[in-house]
Amino acid sequence: MRIDADAHIDETEATWDYLLPGDEGLRPECVTTEGQVDQAWVSGGLSFRRAVRNYQRTGVTAETSQLIDVDARVSHLDQLGIDTQVIYPTMHIRSRFVGHPEIELALVRSYNRWIADRTQASGGRLRWAAVLPLLSMDAAVKELEFAKENGAVGVFKKAIECSRKGVNDSYFFPLYEAAEALGIPMCIHVGSEGREEQTAPVALDTLQAFDPLVTSDLGERFPKLRWGFIESGASWVPYMLSLLSGGERRTKMQANTYNPDLPVDISLFDRRNIYVVGQSHEDIPYLLNFGLEDRLMVGTDYTHADQSSEIQALDFMEQRALNGDFSLATYNKMVEDNPRRFYGL
Numbered sequence: 001m002r003i004d005a006d007a008h009i010d011e012t013e014a015t016w017d018y019l020l021p022g023d024e025g026l027r028p029e030c031v032t033t034e035g036q037v038d039q040a041w042v043s044g045g046l047s048f049r050r051a052v053r054n055y056q057r058t059g060v061t062a063e064t065s066q067l068i069d070v071d072a073r074v075s076h077l078d079q080l081g082i083d084t085q086v087i088y089p090t091m092h093i094r095s096r097f098v099g100h101p102e103i104e105l106a107l108v109r110s111y112n113r114w115i116a117d118r119t120q121a122s123g124g125r126l127r128w129a130a131v132l133p134l135l136s137m138d139a140a141v142k143e144l145e146f147a148k149e150n151g152a153v154g155v156f157k158k159a160i161e162c163s164r165k166g167v168n169d170s171y172f173f174p175l176y177e178a179a180e181a182l183g184i185p186m187c188i189h190v191g192s193e194g195r196e197e198q199t200a201p202v203a204l205d206t207l208q209a210f211d212p213l214v215t216s217d218l219g220e221r222f223p224k225l226r227w228g229f230i231e232s233g234a235s236w237v238p239y240m241l242s243l244l245s246g247g248e249r250r251t252k253m254q255a256n257t258y259n260p261d262l263p264v265d266i267s268l269f270d271r272r273n274i275y276v277v278g279q280s281h282e283d284i285p286y287l288l289n290f291g292l293e294d295r296l297m298v299g300t301d302y303t304h305a306d307q308s309s310e311i312q313a314l315d316f317m318e319q320r321a322l323n324g325d326f327s328l329a330t331y332n333k334m335v336e337d338n339p340r341r342f343y344g345l
Contacts, residue, residue, distance in 0.1 A: 002314050003339040004077075004085040006189075006230050006277045006299025009115065010053065011041070011091045012066040018113035023106035041091060044103045048091050058303055059311040065303040067118040074125050082314060085302065086343055087115065087128040088156055088230070093191040098163050101135035108133050109143060116150035127343065129154035129187050132175070134162050141178045148182045153343040154228070155179060158191040159209035168212035176222045183344050185226035185275075190308070206232040210240050219272050226342055227274045231301060231308045234278035237290050241265060266291035275342040278334070279308060280316040284326050293330060297339045 016027045028041035030050060039050040055061055063069035064076050077085055089111060097104035108131045119126040130147030132140040132155060144155065155175070157167075165171055167188070179186060188209045206229060212218075213227060245265065268274070269291045276292060277299045278284065287296070298317050301309040310316065314335055321331035339345070 001083045001340070002081055002335045003297075003343075003345065004080075004082045004300050004302065004314065005228075005297035005339040005342070006308075007085045007087050007302035008065075008090050008304055009067055009087050010051065010065045010303055011089065011111065012068070014066075014068075015114045016107075016110050018110040018117070019106060020109055023110070026103055026106045028107065043107060044100060046097070046100055046103055048095050051090065053303070054305065058305045058309070060303050067115070070118055070121045070126070074122055077125060080300070080311065080314070082300075083125065084345060085126055085300075086153060086339070087119070087126060088187070088189055089129075089131055090303070092131050092156065093158075093189070094193075096193045097135055098193065101133065104135050105133040105139055112143060112147055112150075112152075116147070116152070119151055124151075127151055127153045127345070129156040129189070130184075131156050134172075134175070137171070137174050140175055144175065144178055144182065144184070148184055152184065153345065154185050154187040156189055157186050158193065159188055159206050160193060164193075166212045167209045168216040168218055173221070176218070176225055180222045180225040183224075185228055185342055185344070187228045187230050190231040206230075207236055207240065210236075211244075213274070214244065214268060214272050223273075225273065227272065228297075228342055229274070229276045231277060231299065233282060233308070234276045234287050234292065234296060235282050237276065237287060237292065241268065241290055244268075269295045275338060280310050280313040280320075284317075284320065284330075288326065288330065294333060294338060296334045297342065298334050 013030065019027055026043050028043040028048070031040045031042050033040065038052050041048040041050050053065060058065070060076070061072070064073040067073065111131055115128050119128055128151060130144060130152040132143050134140050160166060162171065176186070188206055190206050192205045210229070266289070275295045275297060277297045278287065280298070298313050300311050300313045302311060317331055317334060320326065321328045
């Protein structure tokens, strides 16, 4: 069984056919601005990017990327040798709803009902990560329950949300408690709150979740909750572990107990229940030295065409294993054992 741990859909007009009664006035309108390549969804005065795809470049079609034809998408998975694919949103990667909880609530509920309905026909081949109305925490917990009952296997979450709140902010604790009870993981996906001044790669925003996740008491508060870093690759792992060990080194130097051979803590990912989606071009043999053997997964970034996208990523990883870069046992962990355990499949 091969699992694509990070794929996407492109929201379409049909996504908003599932707005609940009373929310119809917030139905997003697709707007094209003269001179702009991409389009925008506009709802209640808020604007969200809608990418215009070059399907020749992405290797998909409008029918498969927008779930217009679910059978076509499943057939494409067969061609790619993918048994199960976990789907993340596109619009919400850079969405910002702060100050407009009513719009967030309306749009994410419609999105979840749309994708739940569309993926139902896949026979379990297409699973999805829920988008939650985090500005309305009580509603978010209820929406999580709906999502779990309708095929969701994760929660799409950004490192910084709800007016710059980090993952260890107590505001999110009710969500974490509910997710832990339901056995559904927190998926820290590449994304931002849609800040216009953003200049650094959006993947760097994701890493803002790592330090508070491993240095706070989240692991003790929610010991069974699984965490995933999605679409930011895995090459950051040695650097972040080095930063953490650097603090310990300084402490030992001040206490005159410094050991120059002090290793980084390669058990951290196991102890903190953290998984990482790696990319097919990364130095996997080197990364395995940092405790990722049972934590690495592979994703295609299906429908997108950016630095994380490789529609044949699982095949490339298999070929690397056959070439001796790493063992076939490690490959099987990356494409089956680890994602199955992370997503509870």
